[in-house]
Amino acid sequence: MDNKIAFCGVLCLLSAFVAQSLPTESSLNWKNPVSSAVHTLNNFMANGIFSEQYDDTVLFYLYTDSTVNNTHQLWAGNVTALKSSDFNASKSKTLVLTHGFWDEVNSAFDNNFKNALLKYDDVNVIAVDWSYFTKNVNYLRVVSETKNVGSFIGQFVDFLIDQTGLSPDQVHLIGHSIGAHASGFAAKYLKGRGRTVARVSGLDPAWPGFYTAGTDERLSSTDAKFVDCVHTCGGGLGFPSPICQADFYPNGGKNVQPGCSWVDFGVCSHGRSFDYYAESIDPTHLFVAQTCNSVVEGVPYNCRNDGALMGYPASPEFLGVFYLTTRSSSPFAKNITSPE
Numbered sequence: 001m002d003n004k005i006a007f008c009g010v011l012c013l014l015s016a017f018v019a020q021s022l023p024t025e026s027s028l029n030w031k032n033p034v035s036s037a038v039h040t041l042n043n044f045m046a047n048g049i050f051s052e053q054y055d056d057t058v059l060f061y062l063y064t065d066s067t068v069n070n071t072h073q074l075w076a077g078n079v080t081a082l083k084s085s086d087f088n089a090s091k092s093k094t095l096v097l098t099h100g101f102w103d104e105v106n107s108a109f110d111n112n113f114k115n116a117l118l119k120y121d122d123v124n125v126i127a128v129d130w131s132y133f134t135k136n137v138n139y140l141r142v143v144s145e146t147k148n149v150g151s152f153i154g155q156f157v158d159f160l161i162d163q164t165g166l167s168p169d170q171v172h173l174i175g176h177s178i179g180a181h182a183s184g185f186a187a188k189y190l191k192g193r194g195r196t197v198a199r200v201s202g203l204d205p206a207w208p209g210f211y212t213a214g215t216d217e218r219l220s221s222t223d224a225k226f227v228d229c230v231h232t233c234g235g236g237l238g239f240p241s242p243i244c245q246a247d248f249y250p251n252g253g254k255n256v257q258p259g260c261s262w263v264d265f266g267v268c269s270h271g272r273s274f275d276y277y278a279e280s281i282d283p284t285h286l287f288v289a290q291t292c293n294s295v296v297e298g299v300p301y302n303c304r305n306d307g308a309l310m311g312y313p314a315s316p317e318f319l320g321v322f323y324l325t326t327r328s329s330s331p332f333a334k335n336i337t338s339p340e
Contacts, residue, residue: 003054003136041216054152057132061105062087063125074126076156082163087124093172093198094124096137096157096186098150100177100205101142105129109176116281128153131275142231143209146178146244147217150185157186158193165265171197173224176274177237180229182204191223198222201314203275204238221245226316232257232273234298236266246312248289248322250276251297260330274320280311287335289322 001128006032011062011204061071066088072085095117099109110127117125133145153173168190175183180202187200212219220243221227227244231253234240240253250272251257287310298307300323308318326332 004302006185026163031044038214047337054149057107058149058152059128059129061127061129062157062309063118064088064091064126065118065122068115068118071127074156076152076159079163082160087160087164089160089166089170091124093120093169093170094126094160094166095172095174096126096128096153096183098128098130098153098173098175098179098182098186099134100175100179101134101139103134103179104131105177108271111175112278112287113281119283120283128179128182130179130182140209142178144149146182147185148180151189152181153186153289154189154193157197161195168195168197169225171198172201172288173197174201174203174277175205176203177270178206178209181210181219184223187223197224199226201277202227202229202244203232203277204270205229205243207237209236210239219243226314228311228314230273230277232271233266233269238271238273242321245316245319246308246314246322247320248314248324249295249298249300250287250289250310250324250326252300252323253295254298258326272326272332275330276326277311279330279332280309280313283313284320284337284339285331286313286325286335286337287326287333288335289324291318292323295323296320 060074062074066086071131084317097110097113105127113126117123130149133142173183183200187197200223205219228246229244231249233255234253236255255269257269257272278285289308289310291306292300293302308322
Protein backbone atom coordinates (compact mmCIF):
# COMPACT_ATOMS: atom_id res chain seq x y z
CA MET A 1 0.00 0.00 0.00
CA ASP A 2 2.87 2.41 0.80
CA ASN A 3 4.26 1.93 -2.71
CA LYS A 4 0.83 2.54 -4.20
CA ILE A 5 0.35 5.75 -2.22
CA ALA A 6 3.82 7.00 -3.06
CA PHE A 7 3.49 6.30 -6.76
CA CYS A 8 -0.04 7.69 -6.97
CA GLY A 9 1.36 10.77 -5.25
CA VAL A 10 3.91 11.19 -8.01
CA LEU A 11 1.15 10.88 -10.62
CA CYS A 12 -0.99 13.42 -8.79
CA LEU A 13 1.87 15.92 -8.62
CA LEU A 14 2.68 15.34 -12.29
CA SER A 15 -0.92 15.90 -13.35
CA ALA A 16 -1.13 19.02 -11.20
CA PHE A 17 2.00 20.36 -12.90
CA VAL A 18 0.52 19.60 -16.32
CA ALA A 19 -2.74 21.33 -15.41
CA GLN A 20 -1.34 24.45 -13.77
CA SER A 21 2.10 25.12 -15.25
CA LEU A 22 1.57 24.38 -18.94
CA PRO A 23 -0.86 25.57 -21.63
CA THR A 24 -4.35 24.13 -21.75
CA GLU A 25 -5.15 21.04 -23.80
CA SER A 26 -6.77 23.24 -26.41
CA SER A 27 -3.37 24.71 -27.26
CA LEU A 28 -2.57 23.32 -30.70
CA ASN A 29 1.21 23.51 -30.38
CA TRP A 30 1.55 21.87 -26.98
CA LYS A 31 1.86 18.15 -26.32
CA ASN A 32 1.34 16.67 -22.88
CA PRO A 33 4.65 14.92 -22.00
CA VAL A 34 2.78 12.00 -20.43
CA SER A 35 0.67 11.45 -23.54
CA SER A 36 3.73 11.80 -25.77
CA ALA A 37 5.57 9.13 -23.81
CA VAL A 38 2.56 6.83 -24.01
CA HIS A 39 2.35 7.41 -27.76
CA THR A 40 5.99 6.35 -28.05
CA LEU A 41 5.31 3.18 -26.07
CA ASN A 42 2.33 2.38 -28.30
CA ASN A 43 4.58 2.73 -31.34
CA PHE A 44 6.99 0.25 -29.77
CA MET A 45 4.14 -2.18 -29.20
CA ALA A 46 3.01 -1.84 -32.80
CA ASN A 47 6.46 -3.09 -33.81
CA GLY A 48 6.20 -6.16 -31.60
CA ILE A 49 7.99 -4.87 -28.51
CA PHE A 50 6.15 -5.52 -25.22
CA SER A 51 3.76 -7.91 -26.97
CA GLU A 52 1.90 -10.15 -24.52
CA GLN A 53 -0.33 -13.20 -24.66
CA TYR A 54 -3.56 -11.71 -23.32
CA ASP A 55 -5.15 -15.14 -22.87
CA ASP A 56 -2.69 -15.73 -20.03
CA THR A 57 -2.53 -12.22 -18.61
CA VAL A 58 -6.12 -10.91 -18.73
CA LEU A 59 -8.31 -13.24 -16.71
CA PHE A 60 -12.10 -13.45 -16.34
CA TYR A 61 -13.95 -14.70 -13.25
CA LEU A 62 -17.69 -15.33 -13.18
CA TYR A 63 -19.86 -14.89 -10.08
CA THR A 64 -23.58 -15.62 -9.87
CA ASP A 65 -26.14 -15.81 -7.07
CA SER A 66 -25.38 -19.53 -6.73
CA THR A 67 -21.62 -18.99 -6.55
CA VAL A 68 -21.26 -15.82 -4.48
CA ASN A 69 -18.20 -17.09 -2.62
CA ASN A 70 -16.84 -19.19 -5.46
CA THR A 71 -15.96 -18.46 -9.02
CA HIS A 72 -15.74 -20.00 -12.45
CA GLN A 73 -12.81 -18.89 -14.56
CA LEU A 74 -13.76 -18.24 -18.17
CA TRP A 75 -11.64 -17.79 -21.28
CA ALA A 76 -12.41 -16.13 -24.59
CA GLY A 77 -12.96 -18.94 -27.07
CA ASN A 78 -13.23 -21.72 -24.48
CA VAL A 79 -16.73 -23.06 -25.05
CA THR A 80 -16.30 -26.01 -22.67
CA ALA A 81 -15.50 -23.78 -19.68
CA LEU A 82 -18.42 -21.50 -20.51
CA LYS A 83 -20.93 -24.34 -20.82
CA SER A 84 -19.80 -25.90 -17.53
CA SER A 85 -20.22 -22.58 -15.69
CA ASP A 86 -23.30 -20.96 -14.17
CA PHE A 87 -23.43 -18.18 -16.75
CA ASN A 88 -27.06 -17.51 -17.62
CA ALA A 89 -27.83 -15.17 -20.52
CA SER A 90 -31.46 -14.89 -19.38
CA LYS A 91 -30.47 -12.87 -16.31
CA SER A 92 -31.38 -9.21 -16.49
CA LYS A 93 -27.80 -8.00 -16.93
CA THR A 94 -24.22 -9.09 -17.30
CA LEU A 95 -21.83 -6.72 -15.57
CA VAL A 96 -18.13 -6.66 -16.37
CA LEU A 97 -15.94 -5.08 -13.67
CA THR A 98 -12.48 -3.76 -14.54
CA HIS A 99 -10.23 -2.63 -11.69
CA GLY A 100 -7.72 0.20 -11.75
CA PHE A 101 -4.02 0.80 -11.26
CA TRP A 102 -2.17 -1.41 -8.77
CA ASP A 103 -5.38 -3.29 -8.02
CA GLU A 104 -6.37 -6.92 -8.50
CA VAL A 105 -9.47 -9.07 -8.80
CA ASN A 106 -9.92 -9.60 -5.04
CA SER A 107 -9.75 -5.89 -4.26
CA ALA A 108 -12.37 -3.85 -2.43
CA PHE A 109 -13.56 -2.59 -5.82
CA ASP A 110 -14.47 -6.06 -7.08
CA ASN A 111 -15.69 -7.50 -3.79
CA ASN A 112 -17.93 -4.56 -2.88
CA PHE A 113 -19.54 -4.58 -6.31
CA LYS A 114 -19.89 -8.35 -6.55
CA ASN A 115 -21.51 -8.70 -3.14
CA ALA A 116 -23.95 -5.82 -3.64
CA LEU A 117 -24.91 -6.79 -7.19
CA LEU A 118 -25.62 -10.41 -6.30
CA LYS A 119 -27.59 -9.35 -3.23
CA TYR A 120 -29.83 -6.79 -4.89
CA ASP A 121 -30.07 -7.78 -8.57
CA ASP A 122 -30.42 -10.84 -10.79
CA VAL A 123 -27.19 -10.62 -12.76
CA ASN A 124 -24.03 -12.29 -13.97
CA VAL A 125 -20.92 -10.59 -12.57
CA ILE A 126 -17.63 -10.97 -14.40
CA ALA A 127 -14.51 -9.60 -12.71
CA VAL A 128 -11.58 -8.85 -15.00
CA ASP A 129 -8.12 -9.41 -13.54
CA TRP A 130 -5.45 -7.53 -15.46
CA SER A 131 -3.14 -7.12 -12.48
CA TYR A 132 -0.34 -8.66 -14.57
CA PHE A 133 -0.19 -5.19 -16.14
CA THR A 134 -1.59 -2.88 -13.46
CA LYS A 135 0.80 -3.98 -10.71
CA ASN A 136 3.69 -2.27 -12.43
CA VAL A 137 5.44 0.83 -11.10
CA ASN A 138 5.92 1.92 -14.71
CA TYR A 139 2.57 3.66 -15.02
CA LEU A 140 3.17 4.63 -18.63
CA ARG A 141 3.51 0.95 -19.49
CA VAL A 142 0.08 0.33 -17.93
CA VAL A 143 -1.39 3.20 -19.93
CA SER A 144 0.14 1.83 -23.12
CA GLU A 145 -1.53 -1.55 -22.56
CA THR A 146 -4.98 -0.16 -21.78
CA LYS A 147 -6.31 -0.05 -25.32
CA ASN A 148 -5.18 -3.60 -26.15
CA VAL A 149 -6.50 -4.97 -22.86
CA GLY A 150 -9.82 -3.17 -23.37
CA SER A 151 -10.15 -4.57 -26.87
CA PHE A 152 -9.45 -8.06 -25.50
CA ILE A 153 -12.22 -7.58 -22.92
CA GLY A 154 -14.46 -6.60 -25.81
CA GLN A 155 -13.52 -9.79 -27.64
CA PHE A 156 -14.45 -11.80 -24.54
CA VAL A 157 -17.89 -10.16 -24.35
CA ASP A 158 -18.26 -10.75 -28.09
CA PHE A 159 -17.59 -14.45 -27.42
CA LEU A 160 -20.33 -14.50 -24.75
CA ILE A 161 -22.78 -12.91 -27.17
CA ASP A 162 -21.96 -15.44 -29.88
CA GLN A 163 -22.16 -18.49 -27.63
CA THR A 164 -25.07 -17.69 -25.31
CA GLY A 165 -27.40 -15.35 -27.16
CA LEU A 166 -26.59 -12.57 -24.68
CA SER A 167 -27.87 -9.25 -25.97
CA PRO A 168 -25.61 -6.18 -25.98
CA ASP A 169 -28.57 -4.43 -24.32
CA GLN A 170 -27.91 -6.60 -21.26
CA VAL A 171 -24.22 -5.64 -20.99
CA HIS A 172 -23.00 -3.05 -18.47
CA LEU A 173 -19.26 -2.34 -18.22
CA ILE A 174 -17.96 -0.72 -15.03
CA GLY A 175 -14.36 0.42 -14.63
CA HIS A 176 -12.40 2.34 -12.01
CA SER A 177 -9.52 4.72 -12.75
CA ILE A 178 -7.50 3.38 -15.69
CA GLY A 179 -9.99 0.50 -15.77
CA ALA A 180 -12.64 3.03 -16.83
CA HIS A 181 -10.69 3.65 -20.03
CA ALA A 182 -10.21 -0.10 -20.55
CA SER A 183 -14.00 -0.44 -20.27
CA GLY A 184 -14.37 2.31 -22.85
CA PHE A 185 -12.04 0.50 -25.25
CA ALA A 186 -14.01 -2.72 -24.73
CA ALA A 187 -17.21 -0.87 -25.62
CA LYS A 188 -15.53 0.71 -28.65
CA TYR A 189 -14.49 -2.73 -29.89
CA LEU A 190 -18.04 -4.06 -29.54
CA LYS A 191 -19.52 -0.97 -31.18
CA GLY A 192 -17.19 -1.54 -34.11
CA ARG A 193 -18.70 -5.02 -34.37
CA GLY A 194 -22.20 -3.57 -34.52
CA ARG A 195 -22.87 -4.57 -30.90
CA THR A 196 -23.19 -1.33 -28.96
CA VAL A 197 -23.60 -2.19 -25.28
CA ALA A 198 -26.25 -0.70 -23.02
CA ARG A 199 -24.00 1.11 -20.58
CA VAL A 200 -20.48 2.00 -19.51
CA SER A 201 -19.84 3.51 -16.07
CA GLY A 202 -16.50 5.24 -15.51
CA LEU A 203 -15.55 5.67 -11.88
CA ASP A 204 -13.11 8.58 -11.62
CA PRO A 205 -11.52 7.83 -15.02
CA ALA A 206 -7.74 8.21 -14.82
CA TRP A 207 -6.39 11.60 -15.89
CA PRO A 208 -2.59 11.06 -15.93
CA GLY A 209 -1.69 9.61 -19.29
CA PHE A 210 -5.04 10.55 -20.84
CA TYR A 211 -5.09 14.31 -20.32
CA THR A 212 -4.91 15.29 -23.99
CA ALA A 213 -6.23 12.04 -25.43
CA GLY A 214 -8.96 12.36 -28.03
CA THR A 215 -12.23 10.50 -27.75
CA ASP A 216 -10.80 7.51 -29.64
CA GLU A 217 -8.02 7.13 -27.07
CA ARG A 218 -10.01 7.15 -23.82
CA LEU A 219 -13.48 6.58 -22.41
CA SER A 220 -15.94 8.84 -24.20
CA SER A 221 -19.62 9.67 -24.26
CA THR A 222 -20.28 7.76 -27.49
CA ASP A 223 -18.91 4.38 -26.38
CA ALA A 224 -22.29 2.96 -25.30
CA LYS A 225 -25.97 3.80 -25.38
CA PHE A 226 -25.56 5.32 -21.92
CA VAL A 227 -22.23 6.45 -20.45
CA ASP A 228 -22.06 7.83 -16.91
CA CYS A 229 -19.08 8.97 -14.84
CA VAL A 230 -18.47 9.69 -11.17
CA HIS A 231 -15.68 12.21 -10.54
CA THR A 232 -14.06 12.23 -7.09
CA CYS A 233 -10.42 13.29 -7.59
CA GLY A 234 -10.78 15.58 -10.58
CA GLY A 235 -7.60 17.31 -11.69
CA GLY A 236 -5.47 14.88 -9.69
CA LEU A 237 -5.83 11.17 -10.28
CA GLY A 238 -9.16 11.53 -12.09
CA PHE A 239 -10.57 13.50 -15.03
CA PRO A 240 -11.82 16.95 -13.96
CA SER A 241 -13.85 17.65 -17.11
CA PRO A 242 -17.12 16.02 -18.19
CA ILE A 243 -16.39 13.26 -20.72
CA CYS A 244 -19.57 11.18 -20.40
CA GLN A 245 -23.25 11.65 -21.13
CA ALA A 246 -23.95 12.05 -17.42
CA ASP A 247 -21.10 13.35 -15.23
CA PHE A 248 -21.61 13.35 -11.46
CA TYR A 249 -19.47 15.50 -9.15
CA PRO A 250 -20.08 14.41 -5.54
CA ASN A 251 -18.80 17.08 -3.16
CA GLY A 252 -17.51 19.00 -6.17
CA GLY A 253 -15.69 16.02 -7.64
CA LYS A 254 -12.28 16.98 -6.28
CA ASN A 255 -9.70 15.84 -3.77
CA VAL A 256 -10.27 15.90 -0.78
CA GLN A 257 -13.56 13.96 -0.48
CA PRO A 258 -15.25 14.06 2.96
CA GLY A 259 -13.56 11.65 5.35
CA CYS A 260 -10.36 11.54 3.30
CA SER A 261 -7.02 13.23 3.97
CA TRP A 262 -4.48 15.16 1.93
CA VAL A 263 -1.65 12.88 3.06
CA ASP A 264 -2.45 10.01 0.66
CA PHE A 265 -2.13 12.17 -2.48
CA GLY A 266 -5.76 11.58 -3.49
CA VAL A 267 -5.87 7.78 -3.23
CA CYS A 268 -8.80 7.85 -0.78
CA SER A 269 -10.74 10.37 -2.86
CA HIS A 270 -10.04 8.38 -6.03
CA GLY A 271 -11.50 5.29 -4.35
CA ARG A 272 -14.58 7.12 -3.12
CA SER A 273 -15.99 6.87 -6.66
CA PHE A 274 -16.50 3.13 -6.31
CA ASP A 275 -17.48 3.41 -2.63
CA TYR A 276 -20.40 5.66 -3.59
CA TYR A 277 -21.33 3.64 -6.66
CA ALA A 278 -21.25 0.26 -4.90
CA GLU A 279 -23.42 1.64 -2.08
CA SER A 280 -25.94 2.96 -4.61
CA ILE A 281 -26.70 -0.62 -5.70
CA ASP A 282 -28.72 -0.91 -2.48
CA PRO A 283 -32.08 0.51 -3.65
CA THR A 284 -32.66 2.14 -0.26
CA HIS A 285 -29.48 4.25 -0.47
CA LEU A 286 -30.21 7.12 -2.83
CA PHE A 287 -27.57 9.58 -4.01
CA VAL A 288 -29.90 12.36 -5.14
CA ALA A 289 -28.15 14.89 -7.38
CA GLN A 290 -28.88 18.35 -8.73
CA THR A 291 -28.69 19.06 -12.45
CA CYS A 292 -26.24 21.93 -13.07
CA ASN A 293 -25.05 24.01 -15.98
CA SER A 294 -21.49 23.25 -14.90
CA VAL A 295 -19.21 22.29 -12.03
CA VAL A 296 -15.91 24.18 -12.20
CA GLU A 297 -13.08 23.66 -9.69
CA GLY A 298 -15.56 21.92 -7.42
CA VAL A 299 -18.09 24.76 -7.54
CA PRO A 300 -21.57 24.03 -9.00
CA TYR A 301 -23.32 26.67 -11.11
CA ASN A 302 -27.03 27.15 -11.86
CA CYS A 303 -28.34 23.94 -10.34
CA ARG A 304 -31.87 22.63 -10.03
CA ASN A 305 -33.56 19.61 -8.50
CA ASP A 306 -34.78 17.33 -11.29
CA GLY A 307 -34.67 14.05 -9.37
CA ALA A 308 -31.50 12.62 -10.91
CA LEU A 309 -29.77 9.76 -9.09
CA MET A 310 -26.05 9.01 -9.11
CA GLY A 311 -24.64 5.51 -9.40
CA TYR A 312 -26.29 2.25 -10.30
CA PRO A 313 -29.83 3.69 -10.67
CA ALA A 314 -28.65 6.57 -12.88
CA SER A 315 -30.90 6.92 -15.90
CA PRO A 316 -30.37 8.13 -19.49
CA GLU A 317 -33.41 10.31 -18.85
CA PHE A 318 -31.01 12.62 -17.00
CA LEU A 319 -28.01 13.75 -19.02
CA GLY A 320 -25.53 16.53 -18.34
CA VAL A 321 -23.58 17.64 -15.28
CA PHE A 322 -24.70 16.86 -11.73
CA TYR A 323 -23.70 17.88 -8.20
CA LEU A 324 -24.45 16.36 -4.81
CA THR A 325 -23.03 16.02 -1.32
CA THR A 326 -22.37 12.88 0.71
CA ARG A 327 -21.66 11.85 4.26
CA SER A 328 -18.03 11.46 5.32
CA SER A 329 -18.28 7.77 6.21
CA SER A 330 -20.34 4.73 5.27
CA PRO A 331 -23.22 4.88 4.66
CA PHE A 332 -22.30 7.77 2.38
CA ALA A 333 -25.78 8.42 0.96
CA LYS A 334 -27.77 11.20 2.62
CA ASN A 335 -31.11 9.83 1.45
CA ILE A 336 -31.76 6.41 2.95
CA THR A 337 -35.27 5.02 2.66
CA SER A 338 -36.98 2.15 4.44
CA PRO A 339 -36.94 -1.24 2.67
CA GLU A 340 -40.23 -2.12 1.00
